[in-house]
Structures are given as C-alpha cells and as structure tokens.
Amino acid sequence: MRKSKGLLFxxxxxxxxVMAFAGGKTEEAAEAPVMEKALPYExxxxxxxxxxxxxxxxxxxxSKEFMMETGADVRIDILGYVELMQKITQDFATGSAEYDLxxxxxxWTGQFEQEGWTKDLTAWINRDKAEIDYxxxxxxxxxxxxxxxxxxxxxxxxxxxSMIYRKDLFEDxxxxxxxxxxxxxxxxPAETFKQLSDISAFFTRPDENMYGLVACGARGxxxxxxxxxxxxxxxxxxxxxxxxxxxxxxxxxxxxxxFVEMFDKWAPAGAIGYWWDSRETSxxxxxxxxxxxxxxxxxxxxxxxxxxxxxxxxxxxxxKVSGADxxxxxxxxxxxxxADSSEENAEISWEFIKxxxxxxxxxxxxxxxxxxxxxxxxxxxxxNSEMPWLADVLTVFQNGDGDYRPRVPExxxxxxxxxxxxxxxxxxxLGVKEALDLAAADIKxxxx
Amino acid sequence: MTISxxxxxxxxxxxxxxxxxxxxxxxVVFFLYPVIYNIFIGFFELKLGRTPIYNGVSNYRExxxxxxxxxxxxxxxxxVFSAVSVEVVFGMLIAFLLNHENRVMEIIRxxxxxxxxxxxxxxxxxxxxxxxxxxxxxxxxxxxxGIDIGRGLxxxxxxxxxxxxxxxxxxxxxxxxxxxxxxxxxxxxEPYEAARIDGAGEVPIFFKITLPLLRxxxxxxxxxRSLDALKVFDIIWAITGGGPGTSTTVxxxxxxxxxxxxxxxxxxxxxxxxxxIIGVIIGIFFIKFIYQKEKL
Numbered sequence: 177m178r179k180s181k182g183l184l185f186x187x188x189x190x191x192x193x194v195m196a197f198a199g200g201k202t203e204e205a206a207e208a209p210v211m212e213k214a215l216p217y218e219x220x221x222x223x224x225x226x227x228x229x230x231x232x233x234x235x236x237x238x239s240k241e242f243m244m245e246t247g248a249d250v251r252i253d254i255l256g257y258v259e260l261m262q263k264i265t266q267d268f269a270t271g272s273a274e275y276d277l278x279x280x281x282x283x284w285t286g287q288f289e290q291e292g293w294t295k296d297l298t299a300w301i302n303r304d305k306a307e308i309d310y311x312x313x314x315x316x317x318x319x320x321x322x323x324x325x326x327x328x329x330x331x332x333x334x335x336x337x338s339m340i341y342r343k344d345l346f347e348d349x350x351x352x353x354x355x356x357x358x359x360x361x362x363x364x365p366a367e368t369f370k371q372l373s374d375i376s377a378f379f380t381r382p383d384e385n386m387y388g389l390v391a392c393g394a395r396g397x398x399x400x401x402x403x404x405x406x407x408x409x410x411x412x413x414x415x416x417x418x419x420x421x422x423x424x425x426x427x428x429x430x431x432x433x434x435f436v437e438m439f440d441k442w443a444p445a446g447a448i449g450y451w452w453d454s455r456e457t458s459x460x461x462x463x464x465x466x467x468x469x470x471x472x473x474x475x476x477x478x479x480x481x482x483x484x485x486x487x488x489x490x491x492x493x494x495x496k497v498s499g500a501d502x503x504x505x506x507x508x509x510x511x512x513x514x515a516d517s518s519e520e521n522a523e524i525s526w527e528f529i530k531x532x533x534x535x536x537x538x539x540x541x542x543x544x545x546x547x548x549x550x551x552x553x554x555x556x557x558x559x560n561s562e563m564p565w566l567a568d569v570l571t572v573f574q575n576g577d578g579d580y581r582p583r584v585p586e587x588x589x590x591x592x593x594x595x596x597x598x599x600x601x602x603x604x605x606l607g608v609k610e611a612l613d614l615a616a617a618d619i620k621x622x623x624x
Numbered sequence: 625m626t627i628s629x630x631x632x633x634x635x636x637x638x639x640x641x642x643x644x645x646x647x648x649x650x651x652v653v654f655f656l657y658p659v660i661y662n663i664f665i666g667f668f669e670l671k672l673g674r675t676p677i678y679n680g681v682s683n684y685r686e687x688x689x690x691x692x693x694x695x696x697x698x699x700x701x702x703x704v705f706s707a708v709s710v711e712v713v714f715g716m717l718i719a720f721l722l723n724h725e726n727r728v729m730e731i732i733r734x735x736x737x738x739x740x741x742x743x744x745x746x747x748x749x750x751x752x753x754x755x756x757x758x759x760x761x762x763x764x765x766x767x768x769x770g771i772d773i774g775r776g777l778x779x780x781x782x783x784x785x786x787x788x789x790x791x792x793x794x795x796x797x798x799x800x801x802x803x804x805x806x807x808x809x810x811x812x813x814e815p816y817e818a819a820r821i822d823g824a825g826e827v828p829i830f831f832k833i834t835l836p837l838l839r840x841x842x843x844x845x846x847x848x849r850s851l852d853a854l855k856v857f858d859i860i861w862a863i864t865g866g867g868p869g870t871s872t873t874v875x876x877x878x879x880x881x882x883x884x885x886x887x888x889x890x891x892x893x894x895x896x897x898x899x900x901i902i903g904v905i906i907g908i909f910f911i912k913f914i915y916q917k918e919k920l
Contacts, residue, residue: 262885265672268673269672269673269887271673291673293673394865395865395866395867395868396865396867444757445757445758445775445776445779446757446758446775446779448775448776448779448867448868449756449778449867463758589885592885592886599867599868599869600870603779603781603867603868603871604781605781605868605869605870605871606869
C-alpha cells in the first residue's frame, strides 16, 4: 500500500515537471522576437485615476498603444465624480501614492496647488514646448490649469457649455407657426432667458411626456454646477473682483428664481433627483426638448445605440440675460501628476500625458468621445464635416469664462454648500433669497 | 480537595484563558482602539494631510450651533423609531403566522430571509429604480391608481423619508421574524396547557402568557435593530443622497459629508462620538430593561 502511494506521488511529480518544462520552452520560443526590441519603460506600472466621463474608454485604448510603444503599463481606474474626488484627495493628502496620475476637474486647480498635492508641470512644459506644440492648445485651457504661476493641470478634455435643443422640433413648420402665433416672434434657439422661458413653456406638454427644459436637481455637485451655469448667464458671480462673496447678489437671486421656475414648470417630475446621467438620459430619450449641457455629450446624441434623438439635435451658444457681459461657460478636465509619485513614474506619466494629448492622438480622441483641446483639431476640415458643432465649441472657448465656477482652493467646500442650498431652494425647503443668504454665510465662514 | 487537584484546575483555567487571547486582541485592535482614537481626535482640529491642532471642546461647541447636524439627529431618531416599531409589529405578526410545522411553512421561512441577504447598497439601488419619479414601477402603479405622490416618492420632501423607511422595513423585517420565531419556539408549553384547561381564550393567552414570556426576545430584537438603524447610511446614500433638501439627511450622512467632502476629520470624529453616546444610551436602556424583567 505504502509502495503504491509512493509510486503515485513520484508519477504526479514527474507529470508536473514535464508539463512545467514543456510550457516554459514554448513561452520562451514565443517571446524571443519581442525581446529583440527593447522598450524604454518595460515593466513600469502607472496607476491613473480617471473620471467616469465619456472619454474614459479612449484613455484605455491609448494606454494599450502606449504600452506597445514604451512597455509601460498605464492602469486606468475609472471612478464616478464624487468617488474620484474623494479617492484622490485622500491619496494625495495621506501621501500613499496609490495613483501616479489623476484626471482633475479644472476647478480643483487652486486646491491642488495650495495643498501641494500635485507636481508643477511648468518645467516639463517649458522643456518640451515645441514637441507639445504649446500654442496649438487653447490659451483658456492653459489658464484654467494654472494657479499661482504653477501649471497644476495639463489640458485633457475641454468642455464648452452649450444649449442643446431638438432641431427637428425647432424646424417643424407647424411648431414654428404655433410658436409665432403665441409669442409673436420666430422660434429659434434662445439668446435670452426670456426667450428660453417662452420656448420651455411652449414645449412643455406633460400629456405627451414632453418637457421644455431640464437640469440636474439632485443634491450635490450636479445641481451646484448646473445652477452656476445659469448664474453665469444672468451675470452673477460667487465672488466679485474684490474677492467678496456675492452669491446672494440680485443677479444670483434672479438666476435661482429662473432655476426654481424650471423645476416647477418645465422639467420632468423626476428632475429634482437627476444627476448628469439622468439629465442626459432625459434628453436622449426625447423626454426633454432642450438643456444646457457640456459639449462632451454632443457626439453621443448622434449615436443611435444610446440616443433616440440621433439626427435631431442642434447646438447653440447658451443664452444670456439681456445686456449681460458674461463670457460663455468653459470647463473640463485636466490631468495632474501626484506629488508623491516616484521620479521615474512621474517621468513616464509625463510621457503618457504628451502621448494622449498629442496632435496625432487628437483626431482619434475627438472621434471617440473625447473633447478636443487643440485649435488645429477644432478647425480640422475633416472633423468639422463630421461634427459641424465644433465651430460653436470654438466660439465658446474663444469667448469663454473658466472662472465662473471659482477655481479657488475652497472650491470643493463652495460646491458642497451650493449642492445643498440650491437643492433646498428647488425643493422649496427654503426660499430663493434665504437659500442664497445661507450659502453666502456658509461660504464666508470658511473663507475667513 | 488536594493541592495537586487545585493545581490541575488552575492549569486548566490558564489553558482556557489562552483561547481568549485571539478574540481579545481582535476586540482591542478593531473595536477598542478605534473608539478611543476617535474620542481622542474629537478634541483636535484635524484636516486630512495637515498637522492636528488641539482645540479642546471647540468641536463640540460648534456642534451645538450646527443646525444641519442637529436636524440630522432628529431625522435619524424619526427614522429609527418609525422603522423599528413597524418592523417589530410586522415581525411578530409574520412570526405567529409561520409558527406552524409543515412543509409550506418551512419553504416560506427559507424564502422570507431573501431581502435580509441583500447588501443594503444594492437594495437601495434596486428600490431607487422602483421609485424613479419618471420610470419607476411603483411610481407608475401609484399614479395609475390615482394616488397623489406629487413629483415622486423620493423627490417630494414630505414622502422621501417614509419611502426610505419602507425599504428598511422590507429589508429587516425578516430578521425580526427569525428572532421572534426562535423566541416562540423556545417558549414552555406548560403555561399554555394550564391556561387552556382553565378555559382561557387565544387573545388572553397572547397578552397574558405569550407576550410576557416573549418580552426578553423582543427587547433583544429591538436592541439589535435600533442600534443598527441608528447607523443607517447606505440605503439613504443610494436612494436619495440625503435629499431632497435635508429631508433624508441622517446623522451618519452628515458626518460623512463633514469628514469625506470637507475633510474635517476632527469635527467628523466629534459628531460620530455624539452618535456613539446616543447608541450607548439606547443600549443601556434596553439592557437594563431586559435584566429588570428577567429578575421579575
């Protein structure tokens, strides 16, 4: 019995050895040609925290290409907006260096610089200025990633705020005639908030499950950011040029009154609970006729697999209050390198940044849900024929205001305050003036 | 008893004591240390990544003026009271129904536990889609039957907390059923036999025999669920995120906002210490009640 057990053990061990060596030889043979080409960053691993935006998948494609070319494995970790902000903040603040690279909402620039969480990219940019073709990247985007003379965020995906509307309805002769009969002027994309109000009221038909206008209403960053866009259009500001808190100014109050009216009269019932994805779904399913949105979403409206309004969407610059001198809203994502990242990883990260934002990559980027950052891309004739809205996007960038969401170090706290107070106003827990007065008091408390 | 006998008992005891070491270490590392550390940092102005600054009881003084936190405590207590009381009543009713031994009851007893097995976050997301103001199935049927739910169950301030309580009841009533059912099974049969011989009806038997005998079980169930409900976070986070307005902002959600969004770890620790104290008070209250009744 003991003998047979021993034999069985020896046989199994032999079998394992044969299999192991056989496998090893084959792999060696297969790997031989690859070894011929030495890759500069073979074996290096970079961790990249990426916002769950439309462009995230294309970054995965770029990371594969980058690995083929350099050997560096850039591992993409896709995170929701709030989750991303919390994860990288904790990572940066505790110095755990879990991530080498992170996408950053451009409004986090001030905070990242003040806390010293990310590297200043200025020296790298100056060193490789010709290679990155510095002047081809839109000036406003460089400014938005800069704080106190340090380039904290490198432009990655630039968003132009725009008015999205159902072109098919706006061009429908019956609708046009009915609108003119009711309001006395032609139906066209709104240039003023009075017009936007008329258009929204005209297209709100709950019996047909059709609503005139939609915005994010859920408590948190979404409602704060959507309201700030309307605030900008009304000529309001969180801080005036002297740095005083003006979030409860007459312009801001007026904009919030409009915002509340939208939820009360023209938006779908559920809009009070909408985050960005729900707002987009509402438009894409044809439930709402227009919305103020970022240009990144524009290409998706033409994708029939996710949109029921393909071929029916128009895009225009957003409305402003009559006589207001406000620039158009510009936002988007930059990319930054963790200050605690090792020198080697930081250098590889910089190479990856250059790779994904290069002129060569921009066309693929734009065609695959990325938002362009370069003048050459936005004016590319081939891309313009595929995406005629790029001209409007460029208009916004060239006349843009990237600071209506203040890029101050306290931005996250400001957004937190507004995320609650604006939601309290649209749910009528607080009156408009009361909500903004409280917001002003909250902001003043931590801006001391 | 001989000296060798005493020594052998001591040896046995010391061997047994060693078996307690792992759980003691576990309790100290994962329970006692975090609690003491949390109490400690509650006395500091501690922002993540910054040097902590001792500020005495300033965090607690600030808390007394923090209407958002105080409101969230009220919301928490309303949530705990409404959810747990309904769960106990429903749990008892269902336990009585299931307290029969046959094949059907065995199957029902197995399936009734399904909601409890759900991770609260997943349960929250499922219910969020059911409650969706435009597309949710529950919303659709309520409107179809002409019930006025305004803009929707989870976007109306007057309805949101109630909708969350319903989810909690759905998820945790089965746990109550199982605890109460176990209590019912362990009740002695003699008092019932004596009462029936004396001609007592089922209703007096329930109030005079079953309920008093079941009281310790009910108190344990109440204690477990009350402390658990006091910690509620994930269901609310998934369904409403604390909104609309502040209508579903419970204490844990407020603490999370202060700690994770504002990165004010010291203040968040102070707030959670207050919640801990409330939990301890509830715990002491129930435990005292259980022992009192047992003595009686």
